[in-house]
Amino acid sequence: MKYSYKDYKHLLRLLAIFLLGVGVFLIARALFTPASFGEFGHYRGDSLRENMGFAAEYAGMAACKKCHEAVYTKKSKSKHKGLSCETCHGPALRHSLEPKKEKIVKPGSKDLCHLCHSINSVRRKDFPQVDFKKHNPGEDCLACHDSHDPL
Amino acid sequence: MKYNRKEFLKIAGKFVLIGGFAKILKANKLFAAVAGKPVNKEYDIKSNLWGYGIDISKCIGCGRCVDACKKENNVPKEPFFFRTWVERYGILENGEVKVDSPNGGLNGFTDKYKDEKLVKKYFVPKICNHCEHPPCVQVCPVGATYTTPDGVTLVDRKYCIGCRYCIQACPYGARYLHPKLHVADKCSLCYHRITKGLLPACVEVCPVKARIVGNLKDPNSEIKKFLNANDIQVLKPHLGTKPKIYYKGMDKEIF
Numbered sequence: 001m002k003y004s005y006k007d008y009k010h011l012l013r014l015l016a017i018f019l020l021g022v023g024v025f026l027i028a029r030a031l032f033t034p035a036s037f038g039e040f041g042h043y044r045g046d047s048l049r050e051n052m053g054f055a056a057e058y059a060g061m062a063a064c065k066k067c068h069e070a071v072y073t074k075k076s077k078s079k080h081k082g083l084s085c086e087t088c089h090g091p092a093l094r095h096s097l098e099p100k101k102e103k104i105v106k107p108g109s110k111d112l113c114h115l116c117h118s119i120n121s122v123r124r125k126d127f128p129q130v131d132f133k134k135h136n137p138g139e140d141c142l143a144c145h146d147s148h149d150p151l
Numbered sequence: 152m153k154y155n156r157k158e159f160l161k162i163a164g165k166f167v168l169i170g171g172f173a174k175i176l177k178a179n180k181l182f183a184a185v186a187g188k189p190v191n192k193e194y195d196i197k198s199n200l201w202g203y204g205i206d207i208s209k210c211i212g213c214g215r216c217v218d219a220c221k222k223e224n225n226v227p228k229e230p231f232f233f234r235t236w237v238e239r240y241g242i243l244e245n246g247e248v249k250v251d252s253p254n255g256g257l258n259g260f261t262d263k264y265k266d267e268k269l270v271k272k273y274f275v276p277k278i279c280n281h282c283e284h285p286p287c288v289q290v291c292p293v294g295a296t297y298t299t300p301d302g303v304t305l306v307d308r309k310y311c312i313g314c315r316y317c318i319q320a321c322p323y324g325a326r327y328l329h330p331k332l333h334v335a336d337k338c339s340l341c342y343h344r345i346t347k348g349l350l351p352a353c354v355e356v357c358p359v360k361a362r363i364v365g366n367l368k369d370p371n372s373e374i375k376k377f378l379n380a381n382d383i384q385v386l387k388p389h390l391g392t393k394p395k396i397y398y399k400g401m402d403k404e405i406f
Contacts, residue, residue: 042294057223
């Protein structure tokens with residue numbers, strides 16, 4: 001038996017539709033894939049830059065030295081040398097840039113010292129802890145301890 | 152010139168196909184041109200691989216890290232949204248393990264166990280483990296969470312659809328759905344800080360150096376020294392997620 005063109009014409013039509021489908025898919029993919037996709041991996045490279053660009057709040061201790069040299073030096077020789085300024089004073093990046101405009105908190109001892117120094121049976125024994133009910137109760141810790149040089 | 156319908160369709164089809172392929176080629180060229188290039192001039196993404204150490208034997212449970220993390224990263228104040236939190240472990244004489252984390256440790260810890268006899272006790276800080284094989288990245292249906300070339304797992308806030316798959320998939324409970332942004336949120340190792348030479352907020356404020364961060368590719372970095380000098384364990388090693396958060400002083404009861 002002999003086949004003629006008209007016997008497999010329909011297959012060619014099918015192939016054409018299939019190729020068209022592939023073409024449409026590839027074009028749609030190219031259109032909808034964000035430009036930075038694949039820059040670093042299987043994700044939007046711009047997202048990485050966006051994550052890099054988020055605003056910071058904490059300045060880091062080095063930033064305070066420039067303007068608060070005296071406190072900085074005093075603290076770095078004290079028992080509190082391991083503490084960052086912002087551990088007690090809170091985020092201060094904006095203060096560092098505009099100290100007159102952006103005030104920062106001077107923490108009261110009431111909400112501060114107990115976080116680290118209250119007696120706690122789970123806390124390691126070699127860390128200095130005091131029983132707040134017995135260690136000069138009713139008095140401000142700062143009356144006897146300078147927060148920048150506690151002992 | 153006149154076309155019948157068939158001829159027109161043929162020619163139009165060719166144009167569409169050629170145009171499409173050209174667009175794909177162009178996209179790939181773009182890809183080749185920018186792949187592996189540094190993102191900003193000062194920061195070389197290729198020479199960094201971030202690792203993070205937590206020294207359980209040093210932590211005093213003051214919760215300054217939790218507080219700083221929330222302030223640095225605009226984490227909602229409610230007591231169930233955390234990028235980092237501190238757990239308190241108390242192991243009783245009868246072997247019972249008690250674990251809690253009131254407000255993630257943000258307000259410190261009361262002396263709850265003062266009348267109990269604890270044989271072992273720990274404060275255990277937790278953050279996203281920035282796994283080498285992160286289950287959260289695998290399940291994301293829209294490619295909105297990924298691991299950067301320098302080893303940090305991040306969220307793409309523009310593409311995240313808030314479906315919570317990743318939150319379910321994380322074996323460490325490190326993710327939450329941000330109630331205002333309606334996207335998944337988690338520890339980014341303060342990517343916006345470490346890529347500019349600043350410490351992550353939690354590391355900055357830790358008073359006892361219980362948290363260490365650094366470049367694993369640099370043999371002299373803090374984290375390398377920490378890894379070399381101590382016996383190190385990771386959380387849930389049996390899951391094969393290969394965390395890059397390394398714990399010192401980890402005990403079998405800690406999970």
